[in-house]
Amino acid sequence: MQRIPDTPFPTFLVETQESANALLADEITALLSERSGRLVLGLATGSSPVGLYAELVRRFKEDWGDLSFVKTFNLDEYRGLPTGHPASYQTFMTKHLFSKINLGTEHVHFPPTEANDFDAACAAWEETIRSAGGIDWQLLGVGRNGHIGFNEPASPFDSRTRRVELAESTRAANARFFDSADEVPTEAVTMGIGTILEAKRLRVLAFGETKAEILASVLRGEDDSSIPLNALRRHPDTALYIDAAAAARLG
Ligand code: F6R
DSSP: OEEESSOOEEEOOOOOHHHHHHHHHHHHHHHHTTTTTTTTEEOOOOSSTTTHHHHHHHHHIIIIIOOOEEEEEEEEEESSSTTTTTTTTTHHHHHTTGSOOOOOOGGGGGGOOOOOSSSHHHHHHHHHHHHOOOSSEEEEEOOOSBTTTTTTTOOOTTSEEEEOOHHHHHHHHHGGGGGSGGSSSSSSOOOOOOHHHHHSSSEEEEOOOHHHHHHHHHHHSOOTSSSSGGGGGGSEEEEEOOOTTTTOOOO
């Protein structure tokens, strides 16, 4: 692994995705032992974290033992999908992680997708994060348009958990998880950028050529506050891990 020079926040070129996953799993292992298992994790879905979750499951089976005190908060969820829909983020997390480790079900949290008073439900969810002591370690992926969570371009850096409309480019990128592109919801709920910035550590994965263009504009460009990924410049403990394909346009 090599630190890429002259980037606005710490960015590392990894030889393989597996090496980034192992490194992040090492961090979680260290935190679990420091906190005697009382860790608060912020989690992401999509392609980027699949290998990491497999590595966490492997370590859990090997020697981690009890995760029943770990609390998790997922970044986002689609709105309008029925419970158990194969493309919902709850289904994704159950499949890749939650069904394979011994989290307490009462410790797993997703942002609200339906409520009479949606703003109040989002505020209550943020209060749940605060009363858990805040997020110790937050995983992020990067959208091709630079989104983090479902904070699409031009989301304010002080935004909180809220209902959002998905960009057409995001719906197109995520169509692969649905039977047809029309089925991709138009709305979601996401932790805000301000919420994300309150996590104590941010760890970001971006792999593959589809991320090369946005990474070049963030890592080599001006501090453009319309691109959510640039919010990472405002966080004191952030690290981005990218592979050679994602780094291809950095020059
Ligand atoms: C998912 C999320 C999104 C994804 C991003 C990258 O919970 O918050 O921001 O991280 O769209 O997706 P992949 O990893 O599929 O390229």
